[in-house]
Amino acid sequence: MIKKLLIANRGEIVPRIIRTCHKLGIETVAVYSEADKNAFYLQLADEARLIGPANPVKSYLNIDAIIDAAEKSGADAVHPGYGFLSENASFAGAVASSGRTWVGPSPEVLKAIESKCYCRDLATKIDVPVVPGTVKPVQDPDEIRRFGFQFGFPIILKLDKGGGGKGIEIISGQGQGQVRQAYERLSRIGQLAFASSDCYIEIKVDQPRHIEIQFMADGHGNIVCLGERECSIQRRYQKIIEESPSTVVTENDRKNLYQYTTGLVRAMNYQGAGTMEFLRAGDGKYFFMEINARLQVEHPVTEFVAGLDIVECQLRIASGGRLEVDQDDIRLSGHAVEARVYAEDPATFFPSPGQITKLRFPPGDAEWLRIDHALEEGGVVPPYYDPLLAKVITWGRSRSEAVQLLKDTLSSFDIQGVKTTIPINLDIISSSEFIEGSFNTSFIEKIQQKKN
Amino acid sequence: MEKTINAHMPGLVARVVVKEGESVVKGQEVAVINCMKTELSVESPYDGTVKKILVAEWDEMEVDKPMIILE
Known part of the structure; x- marks a missing residue:
């Protein structure tokens, strides 16, 4: 069983995880940014370590700083909580290759399921219904237009690797370059935020x-x-x-x-x-x-x-x-x-x-x-x-x-x-x-x- | 005359959408601040030309911190 758990997150989920650790006799390490240095829950952990400035890129999203905190505190496992790096395959991989237990699915699984098209394809193969649309990423705006003509607008364009409400465009019709603009805007966001511009189509489900x-x-x-x-x-x-x-x-x-x-x-x-x-x-x-x-x-x-x-x-x-x-x-x-x-x-x-x-x-x-x-x-x-x-x-x-x-x-x-x-x-x-x-x-x- | 465009909300700079040398009009979006995961548009209060951009993506912002100098 895990002996000392580092919680790579902030806010309410930290005391939540600590509570279970206390019950199980597991020691805890909390991490914090400069902006959270006075958070009360840091006192509930056995140890608290500063991992960087307020900017989350330099603290809660900073893999090196978190692994370093794990090394220095002697934590043998990492719980990522939700948000931040919780579904990040590279972080899971870094935790595992530093010899620690990752509390979550393996880096390989995380990497694969990052792709919604992969999941849609897998579901289709085992007869699980998916929201109707494309299973493979779309190639160009023409394909989107053809889909719209065949099945009707509005349609939803989603980033293959998006999530949390990011990377979604609703296309209400094909007029005035709407399709091309939505496609280009989404591809750009995907490239910037998720390092992948792939997107796929879903129909708009009625009264979802x-x-x-x-x-x-x-x-x-x-x-x-x-x-x-x-x-x-x-x-x-x-x-x-x-x-x-x-x-x-x-x-x-x-x-x-x-x-x-x-x-x-x-x-x-x-x-x-x-x-x-x-x-x-x-x-x-x-x-x-x-x-x-x-x-x-x-x-x-x-x-x-x-x-x-x-x-x-x-x-x-x-x-x-x-x-x-x-x-x-x-x-x-x-x-x-x-x-x-x-x-x-x-x-x-x-x-x-x-x-x-x-x-x-x-x-x-x-x-x-x-x-x-x-x-x-x-x-x-x-x-x-x-x-x-x-x-x-x-x-x-x-x-x-x-x-x-x-x-x-x-x-x-x-x-x-x-x-x-x-x-x-x-x-x-x-x-x-x-x-x-x-x-x-x-x-x-x-x-x-x-x-x- | 130089004028500065200041942050109206605290947060992180999500992006700057104008370039130095570009002319802007009053009410135009010049930057976006991410405050608690919500993106908020920073609009220029004046007409002018962008002389200097003082911030970069992910910089921490507080209210009234100068972001862009116009002339």
Whole structure:
């Protein structure tokens, strides 16, 4: 088993991972940039090491600096958290070749699944439906135009190696050089940000809902699925409310999604925890979209309904252990819902960095309420990183019980000095559409239009 | 007369979209700041010609930090 774990990340996920390490008796090393030097969670780690200036390229994205911190601290394993280098094959490779355990799928697997076309091709071969479009990268704007003529506009052009809402162009029609401009713009972004200009086509799915399956796969051929999470409520392709179970996934849907997931995991030769993302169209059809090869922000939702510690499973799998549960042992119970609190203006989602001058919120460490955060009165929310301040996760025997508790908890927050999305979180979960479960990925635009 | 274009938000310089010697008009986008993963456009408050670019991609920005000198 891992003895000393370096956590190559910042913010709320650091104390989250430390908590599991304490339970398992694993020592921890936190890393920080100049901008985070006063973060409270650094005190929770056994050791904290400065890895560079505020600029993430020189700190949290700096492979050499992180490997150096691992060397100096004697850490024998690295957990990448989410974002930053978490799905970076070169980083995973550097950790492995320095003789340390990488908590995640192997560098070879990470390298292969970087390509969405590779994943789409793999899925197609094992009869998992993918969002209709091209499986191979498109060659030129003419091919896009021909596709549009054949299947109709709008179509979506996506970067083969994009992600996190980056590298997506919606092409509404073929007029006025739209196709060429979108193709050239996307290729340029791809070259700059992902060192690959390849892109492919997807049709625009009607009334899409975002449904994902959390799974864990050990190195001994065991795979378990831990139910679905519905993450349809997003702004700028960033999730804001997540829940499990979904109000639309039937027992039969879940069975199919589990079958797709285990098939894909085996075909990819994937080990570790991960998530398969699917789109559900308005007519109830599901399409595989992509794999997230990391611990996800919204993992606590699943931990509540499945009663498992996903970080613990990750650490055991990375150490070569077997999953202690099989699919028949998984009992999903009750309902969990998560609200992400971002440091943003609730009306415009305009970023709001700054200093937290006042902070009041309830203790969140109960079996039905969890608050994962990096908040501190007097603490600074830097402008250089993700705006996520806190995740509030509640559990109830029913959906309405979980949502009511979330409402009560969010209402009792008092954060001053920075603006937060708490008001819009409350608007969403109080809306009749949310209560009825009738929404899709354009829900936030609708709720904002209604207000204006 | 020289005028400077300053950052209106803190964050990191995502890119500078004008070159030295280029003429710009009031309201034109001259640079982009990435603040908490959101890209914010920096617009020139004046008409003028870019004399000097003071920042590079990934530089850390704070409010009112000079980015570009116009003449």
